[in-house]
Amino acid sequence: GAVVSQHPSWVICKSGTSVKIECRSLDFQATTMFWYRQFPKQSLMLMATSNEGSKATYEQGVEKDKFLINHASLTLSTLTVTSAHPEDSSFYICSAIGQGRTEAFFGQGTRLTVV
Amino acid sequence: AQSVTQLGSHVSVSEGALVLLRCNYSSSVPPYLFWYVQYPNQGLQLLLKYTSAATLVKGINGFEAEFKKSETSFHLTKPSAHMSDAAEYFCAVFGNQFYFGTGTSLTVIP
Numbered sequence: 001g002a003v004v005s006q007h008p009s010w011v012i013c014k015s016g017t018s019v020k021i022e023c024r025s026l027d028f029q030a031t032t033m034f035w036y037r038q039f040p041k042q043s044l045m046l047m048a049t050s051n052e053g054s055k056a057t058y059e060q061g062v063e064k065d066k067f068l069i070n071h072a073s074l075t076l077s078t079l080t081v082t083s084a085h086p087e088d089s090s091f092y093i094c095s096a097i098g099q100g101r102t103e104a105f106f107g108q109g110t111r112l113t114v115v
Numbered sequence: 116a117q118s119v120t121q122l123g124s125h126v127s128v129s130e131g132a133l134v135l136l137r138c139n140y141s142s143s144v145p146p147y148l149f150w151y152v153q154y155p156n157q158g159l160q161l162l163l164k165y166t167s168a169a170t171l172v173k174g175i176n177g178f179e180a181e182f183k184k185s186e187t188s189f190h191l192t193k194p195s196a197h198m199s200d201a202a203e204y205f206c207a208v209f210g211n212q213f214y215f216g217t218g219t220s221l222t223v224i225p
Contacts, residue, residue, distance in 0.1 A: 106158035
């Protein structure tokens with residue numbers, strides 16, 4: 001199957017700093033990428049949907065100025081957590097869908113800890 | 116609107132026993148349905164998917180699921196549980212985005 005690479009897998013940062021998470025589709029063109037947040041023992045919560053070259057569509061309650069999403073190319077989307085706070089600590093997962101496809105491929109996730 | 120409901124947040128089975136994880140969907144259009152597995156601190160891995168072809172779908176690792184329109188169900192089964200099957204399982208329906216169930220944690224007892 002197709003491969004989506006998410007980097008970094010783990011990151012610890014100080015409160016107030018910004019963290020960038022990358023999501024790359026390695027062997028297909030991802031027309032749409034999704035960013036999820038997952039709390040312990042819970043399901044995935046969709047944060048935003050991004051289409052290449054367009055502004056991301058954020059779900060209700062997600063601060064777009066805090067969670068900056070860029071989908072500048074068909075193989076790369078980034079999520080930047082700005083001015084991170086301890087409550088932003090979570091597991092973030094991206095997924096990507098190719099044009100005309102219904103199957104999403106998921107990155108391995110990023111464990112963010114803000115101290 | 117589309118949604119999925121997973122019955123049972125925790126399921127425990129003995130090694131070698133039948134695994135049955137339940138998922139019911141709600142969709143106003145013919146659905147695309149998926150089962151994903153998640154191991155600790157990892158992303159989601161596709162087990163199988165239903166896209167309106169055969170109603171009995173076979174996936175990886177010996178899992179299969181049957182689409183039953185009359186019951187609006189897409190339950191996941193495996194005849195014989197293995198220790199390595201212990202993980203979190205998510206049912207999902209795809210519309211313009213993926214809608215995930217709340218997940219079922221599978222424990223396999225040796």
